[in-house]
Amino acid sequence: MDGEPLVRWDWIWRNWSTGRAGSIDSLLQQHVVMALLPVVLGLVVALPIGLACVRWRWLYQPTAGLMNVVYALPSLPVFMLLLPATGLGPATVIIPLSFYGVAVLIPAVVDGIASVPDHVRQSAVAMGFTPLRRLLRVELPIAVPVVLAGLRVVAVSSISLVSVGALIGQGGLGNLFTDAFKRDFPTPAVVGIVLIVALALLVDGLLLAAQRLLTPWQRARGSA
Amino acid sequence: MITFDRVTKRYPDGTVAVDDLSLEVPTGGITVFVGPSGCGKTTSLRMINRMIDPSEGRVLLDGVDVTTVDPPTLRRGIGYVIQQAGLFPHRKIVDNVATVPQLLGWDRRKARDRAMELLERVGLDTGLANRYPFQLSGGQQQRVGVARALAADPPVLLMDEPFSAVDPIVRASLQDELLRLQAELHKTIVFVTHDIDEAVKLGDRVAVLQVGGHLAQLDDPATLLARPADGFVREFLGRDRGIRRLSFVPGAGLGLRGDLTVPVSADVASARGTAEPWLAVVDPDGGPLGWAATAGLPESGTFEAVPLAPYGTFVRDRDSLRAALDAALLSPSGNAIAVDDSGRAEGVVTREVLDEALVLAAREASRVAGETRADEGPGEAGGAREAADGR
Ligand SMILES: Nc1ncnc2c1ncn2[C@@H]1O[C@H](COP(=O)(O)OP(=O)(O)OP(=O)(O)O)[C@@H](O)[C@H]1O
Ligand SMILES: [Mg+2]
Numbered sequence: 001m002d003g004e005p006l007v008r009w010d011w012i013w014r015n016w017s018t019g020r021a022g023s024i025d026s027l028l029q030q031h032v033v034m035a036l037l038p039v040v041l042g043l044v045v046a047l048p049i050g051l052a053c054v055r056w057r058w059l060y061q062p063t064a065g066l067m068n069v070v071y072a073l074p075s076l077p078v079f080m081l082l083l084p085a086t087g088l089g090p091a092t093v094i095i096p097l098s099f100y101g102v103a104v105l106i107p108a109v110v111d112g113i114a115s116v117p118d119h120v121r122q123s124a125v126a127m128g129f130t131p132l133r134r135l136l137r138v139e140l141p142i143a144v145p146v147v148l149a150g151l152r153v154v155a156v157s158s159i160s161l162v163s164v165g166a167l168i169g170q171g172g173l174g175n176l177f178t179d180a181f182k183r184d185f186p187t188p189a190v191v192g193i194v195l196i197v198a199l200a201l202l203v204d205g206l207l208l209a210a211q212r213l214l215t216p217w218q219r220a221r222g223s224a
Numbered sequence: 225m226i227t228f229d230r231v232t233k234r235y236p237d238g239t240v241a242v243d244d245l246s247l248e249v250p251t252g253g254i255t256v257f258v259g260p261s262g263c264g265k266t267t268s269l270r271m272i273n274r275m276i277d278p279s280e281g282r283v284l285l286d287g288v289d290v291t292t293v294d295p296p297t298l299r300r301g302i303g304y305v306i307q308q309a310g311l312f313p314h315r316k317i318v319d320n321v322a323t324v325p326q327l328l329g330w331d332r333r334k335a336r337d338r339a340m341e342l343l344e345r346v347g348l349d350t351g352l353a354n355r356y357p358f359q360l361s362g363g364q365q366q367r368v369g370v371a372r373a374l375a376a377d378p379p380v381l382l383m384d385e386p387f388s389a390v391d392p393i394v395r396a397s398l399q400d401e402l403l404r405l406q407a408e409l410h411k412t413i414v415f416v417t418h419d420i421d422e423a424v425k426l427g428d429r430v431a432v433l434q435v436g437g438h439l440a441q442l443d444d445p446a447t448l449l450a451r452p453a454d455g456f457v458r459e460f461l462g463r464d465r466g467i468r469r470l471s472f473v474p475g476a477g478l479g480l481r482g483d484l485t486v487p488v489s490a491d492v493a494s495a496r497g498t499a500e501p502w503l504a505v506v507d508p509d510g511g512p513l514g515w516a517a518t519a520g521l522p523e524s525g526t527f528e529a530v531p532l533a534p535y536g537t538f539v540r541d542r543d544s545l546r547a548a549l550d551a552a553l554l555s556p557s558g559n560a561i562a563v564d565d566s567g568r569a570e571g572v573v574t575r576e577v578l579d580e581a582l583v584l585a586a587r588e589a590s591r592v593a594g595e596t597r598a599d600e601g602p603g604e605a606g607g608a609r610e611a612a613d614g615r
Contacts, residue, residue, distance in 0.1 A: 123310030125275060126382075127324050127372075128300035141314045217314045217356040 008187045022175070028195060030090070031172025035159040036203070038094050042101020042154055043147075049102070050109025051135070060110060067103035075164050083168070093165035100161070101154045108150025112143025145218055148211045152204055159200045163192070173199075225251045226272055226380065226412065231281035233267050233437070241267040242437035244281070250429070251286075251379075252410040258423035259433035259440075260460070265416040267437070269382050272414065273302045285380070300324055303373030303381040303411075307389050309365040311357040317343070317368055318353040324376040335375075342371040347401055363394035370402070374409070381413045388417065399425055420461055424449065424468060432457050446472035450592040466589070470546035473585045475538055478548060478578070480562055480571030488513055488528055492521045502557035505532055510568030512537055512561045537561045540570055545581055552578055 017025045053060035078096040086092045116139050124138045163174025171178070176192035179185075211218075226249035233242040242264040249255040257265045270276040271283050274295045282289045290298060303324075311320050321339035326332070343350050346367045357365055366386060373381055387395045399422065406413065417423055423430045424445040432440045432448070434456055441453040449469040452458040458465075485504045486495060495503055498518055505513045505527050514532025522529060536554030538547040540562040551560035551573075558575040 117308075117313075119306055119308040119310040120312060122275070123304065123306060123369075124312070126273060126299055126302075126304035126306075126310075128296040128298075128327055130296050133327075138312060138314075142312075144314075215314065217358065 004186065006186050007190050011185075011187045012191060024173075024176070024191060024195075027173050027175055028199070031159070031162055031174075031196070031199065034090050034093055034165065034170070034172050035097070035162045035199075036155065038097035038101050038158050039151065039155050041094070041098040042105050043151065045098070046102045046105030046109055050106045051113070053106065053110050054113045064107060067106055070099050071103040075161060076167065079165070079168055088168055088170065090165075090170050092168060093162060093170050097158050097161055101158065104154045104157075105147070105150050108147050109143065112146035112150075113139050115146050116142045145211060145215055148207060148214070152207045155203050155207060156200045159196060159203060163196065225249065225284075225286060226414065227282075227284040227287075228268070228271075229282045229284060231268075231271060231278045231283060233264070233271065233276060234279040240437060242271070242278075245437060245439055246281075247431060247439060247442055249412060249414055251412045253428035254406060254413040254415055254426050256415045256417060256423040256427035256430045257433055258417055258420055258427075258430055258460075260435055261418060263433040263435045264437035265418070265433060266384055268433070269384055269414055269416050272380070272382055273299050273304060296327075300328055300376060301378050301380070303376075303378045305366075305369045305373045305381070305383045305386040307385045309357070309362075309369035309386075311365055311368055311372070313357050316354050316356060317360070320357065320368060321372045321375050323372060324378075328376055338375060339371070342375055343368070345374070345405065346371045361394075362390045363398065366390060366394075366398055367401070370398075370405075374405075374411075379412055381411045383413065383415045385417055386415075387422070388419065395422075402426065421468070424471070432460060447592060450589045466586075467546065467549075469589055470549060470582075470585060471544045473545040473581070473588075475543045475545050475548040475562075475573075476541055478540070478545070478562070478573045478581055480540075481574055481577075482571045484559070484572040484574075485512075485561075485569050486516075486527060489526055491526055492524065492530065495521060502533075502555075502559065504535065504559075504561050504569060504572055505530070506569045512563065512569045515555050515557050515559075517556075533557070535561055537563045537567075537569075539563055539565060541565065545578075545585060548573055549578060549582070 012024070015024050017023055020026075049063065053063055073096075075096055079092050082092045082095060086095065120138065120142065121134070124134045129138065163171045163177060165171035166174035166178045169175065173192045173195050176188035180187070180189035180192075228245045228247050228249075231242055231245045232240065234240050245264075245268060257268060259265055267276055271278050272285070272290065274290055274293075277291055282291070284290070285293075285298075311317075312323070315323075318336055318339045321342055322332075322335040325335035325338055330338070340350050340353060343353060348364060348367050348371070352360060352364065357368070360368065366389075369386065373383075387398045390398065403426065415423075415426055417426075427445055429442060430445055430448050431442045432453075434440045440460075441448060441457045443451075443453075446469060448457070449461060449465050449472070452461055452465075461468075484500060484502075485506050488505050488507055495516075495518055501518055502515045503518060505516050507513055512535055514535050516527060516530045516532055520531075533556045534554060535557075536551030538551045538560055541564070548560045548562075552558055552575065555561075560573045560578065562570045562573055564570050
């Protein structure tokens with residue numbers, strides 16, 4: 001090769017925070033928003049649908065089937081499809097990612113509620129919980145670990161998928177890859193990969209910590 | 225009082241779980257539903273708190289048809305305990321116990337205080353209050369289940385095989401605990417089990433159900449054992465019916481011999497020349513140590529040096545003739561040592577005395593078995609008997 005090093009530290013320093021669009025820190029920020037907004041939206045949409053599927057079992061099969069189809073759609077054509085409606089803005093990336101989130105989280109909600117042991121549900125009924133109260137006070141809290149496991153999968157995959165948006169200029173840190181290719185200059189690509197992986201690990205760690213905090217009743221299960 | 229008035233439950237798939245069941249569960253007593261798996265015990269129990277509604281007939285709670293009461297309201301006044309305890313895994317023990325008071329809108333403080341009181345009541349260390357259910361043993365979880373069911377002081381308690389998932393020793397202690405609690409609380413308890421020994425131990429009355437949901441017999445335990453209504457009940461009661469009946473004959477009336485015990489510090493010379501083959505040796509506090517054979521006593525010294533044979537005891541004021549017989553069978557002398565509540569020997573019940581008591585018990589049993597049912601009207605037991613015989 002021409003002796004170009006894998007990482008040019010001076011390039012990183014110069015481009016970290018320039019105050020202009022395209023600086024590494026602004027891309028990082030954009031990446032976080034575009035990756036995590038779909039997770040939140042996905043959860044908000046999946047929760048009622050999942051609960052409806054629990055309430056009306058016959059809904060679940062068709063819904064799950066539809067969601068599998070959604071999940072199987074490659075992201076690029078979906079972007080193309082959305083372009084006329086949403087243009088080159090971040091919504092074009094956020095919307096499909098939200099759908100992926102919904103697709104993963106509906107089964108997570110359904111499985112989470114299904115993870116409530118039958119004798120626990122029965123005893124809640126027998127003690128005189130109304131259905132709504134039982135859902136809020138017994139079933140959802142017990143579903144938390146399963147839902148959070150789904151949420152971790154969605155968050156990590158969303159963080160990695162955002163980079164595909166670079167193809168329409170809305171890829172957050174993914175833009176560093178296109179930059180690297182265009183200029184045949186590896187440093188931005190390395191920075192992008194490292195930051196994306198670090199971000200994924202950080203978010204996953206935070207969600208894990210949240211799970212520990214929310215479910216102290218589960219913590220010692222494995223070692224008990 | 226809980227009344228089943230010609231109750232039938234047919235599930236949507238056609239299964240008849242309970243068939244034309246009529247019976248009364250008296251207030252303040254333990255009524256046990258016992259029968260083989262699938263005979264409709266759980267179904268019957270759940271029709272009381274409306275977890276299941278009858279297909280035909282009515283279930284009345286103190287004269288009120290339960291189907292006229294809003295289920296959550298009805299249920300908050302009925303304690304419910306199930307086999308796996310059904311504790312909420314995500315709530316601390318104290319919050320589990322405080323569940324119904326909180327549903328009833330008690331303030332948090334009062335509900336927690338009540339929960340702590342109940343934990344003590346059921347024999348749990350209040351130090352467990354801030355643990356989660358998974359940090360408790362199965363037996364402890366069951367106790368929490370009982371405490372939770374009692375938390376709002378409901379007059380009625382439904383228990384569906386609450387003790388069948390724990391080992392026999394824990395089960396026995398939970399049963400004793402329940403009887404102790406019941407002696408204080410006088411709840412109306414419906415207790416479901418498939419274990420006839422448990423039924424006979426706990427029930428003031430025992431309803432034997434047959435697959436298909438027929439009531440085969442409803443009687444107090446002693447009568448049930450003495451006089452099974454039909455072949456099904458007889459078979460269900462099992463082999464040791466005669467022996468088990470002895471559980472209902474008190475041991476308190478057995479005559480004691482005071483001259484068959486010796487202190488361990490006594491000189492063996494004092495026993496020489498006695499015609500009795502065995503003496504019960506007791507420690508300075510009066511606690512039994514074992515049987516000494518008078519034939520093999522050493523030349524001199526005290527009973528300290530004498531090898532002792534194993535022994536059995538029963539508590540005279542509390543235990544039954546069955547326990548006395550058991551104690552006798554545990555010693556080579558064939559005699560039982562009677563002790564008081566603190567474990568001090570009160571005297572010895574000899575084989576001869578036991579023999580006499582057994583003969584009396586046998587006569588009494590056959591008298592009960594042969595008795596006509598003049599004392600009962602055309603009650604449910606008689607009706608059930610006809611129904612069962614007519615099959
Ligand atoms: N939801 C249901 N749908 C159809 N059949 C049912 C249903 N629940 C129970 N059954 C049937 O009704 C009968 C009585 O069931 P139930 O649970 O009352 O028995 P049980 O006496 O409590 O038995 P076990 O000792 O095994 O708990 C059984 O034949 C059972 O298969
Ligand atoms: Mg059952």
